[in-house]
Amino acid sequence: MKKHNFIYLAIFVMLLTSCAVRKPSGDNGATLVGKHWQLVELNAEAVPAKVNGKMPFLKLDEENGRYSASGGCNGIGGEYTLQKNNGITFSRGMSTMMACADMRVENGLRTLFDEADTYTVTENTLILSKGKEGAALAKFVLVADQSDKLAGTWELDYIMESADFAQLYSSRKPTITFDMAENKVSGNSSCNNFSGSVKIEGQAISFGPLMSTKMACPGDGERVFFKNIERVTGFDVQNESLTMLMDDIVVMRWKKK
Template sequence: MKFNQILIMATLIVGLSSCSVFKKNTNKEHSTTETMQLKGNKWQLIEVDGKTVPAQVNGRVPFLQFEDDRYAANAGCNTLGGAVNITGKNKIKFEQGISTMMACPEFEIEQALSKNIIAVDTYTIEGEVLSLKKGGKTLAKFTLIKAEKGEQALAGTWELDYVSGPRIAFEGLYPNKKPTISFDLTAKKVSGNSSCNNYNGTFKTENNHISFGPLASTKMACEGSGESVYFSTLEKITSFDVNGNTLTLIMGDIAMMRFQKK
């Protein structure tokens, strides 16, 4: 009799343990799937602080994007970026990182996103909507951006409207003419104007990584340092991001150059 009772108890313990393990594995699988969906896509900001965000802010689509253990976001002006830690049970923590320092007409949405993203502790994904939350309260919402893949998004001609690094204001670097760049995807060549001389060269891409080959240019004498800043910055670029009509060229995780499609 005692032996039968012991056998029954052992069977129940094994069964309960199996249920517990199964439940843990299911949660882990769900978390991994959502993490892959979160990191593998680009998201457009549609709401922050409970307020609807326009489709474009200062002429740009506001977005959030992840790459490895870092994030990049833009609410229509400056690019925000830093480390991000994503763990099980939909836990997420954004660290304050580097931001560009441009002045733009509309700052309210950028300030709200910058403040709220650091406070976030969890996220949910329902269909194509990503919600960032703190203590169950939604601080920001995003919708999935179905973007063009890889280098196909580079096609066309782009005009520079921001460059990082020099202490001289952008308008002082390029008072008369802004630099341009055009991509020929078939020939793997770039061409354009540095604000003074015409140039051409080659480029290589792999996923969103990009590098430029030697650039040849005409030899017209140019005033100021705008041209040298443009060419020296292009040499440092390691990756790119296309968001609607905006092309951002990046060094590591720092947005170095920004172009608008012509």
């Protein structure tokens, strides 16, 4: 019986350890995860703000111990582990296999995740290197959080796949209101009211699930609205204009009310 108890205890300790290693460790761990980092330098060479029309980036999800990244083409992902004294390791997972015009940054990122074992965070800069005294393999800068600019109500003035916006929403334009304190949205699809949750990480955004009232609606405006808001993966706010994107494609554009 004692032998069995010892085995159970050992398994329990191993499980706790395996769960704990992906949590932030050291002074910088909490400033590393849960943020959106833009790649600006790779192997001592500057990286353009956009590669193949997309921003190269790295994100580390604290909740499930996974990372996601892109060199401007395919999505790259897998698991990461934080260790003592600012150690970090990456393991590869599944990724898409699309061919793009410029693959240099993406290929460099794949090599980076095989080699990097140390991280440093200073203010808004993340550096990945091999060994504490090794040269920087990659440098990232924190993507500014624009979520506070979303607060309030916006009215739609452009939507993808609409040849005649004025006709599609001749009676009423859709609106959306962001409650950033609760991470909630509400609004009107041009016919029914809707509400639901919103998740924002840097300039990445996703909605849902969205609930709506069930009034019968004339025309095709509501269907087009819900179809396109499900496509949204990113956003940008400039002055009184909110642009919602699917990668680098403009899906919706809104004006502040």
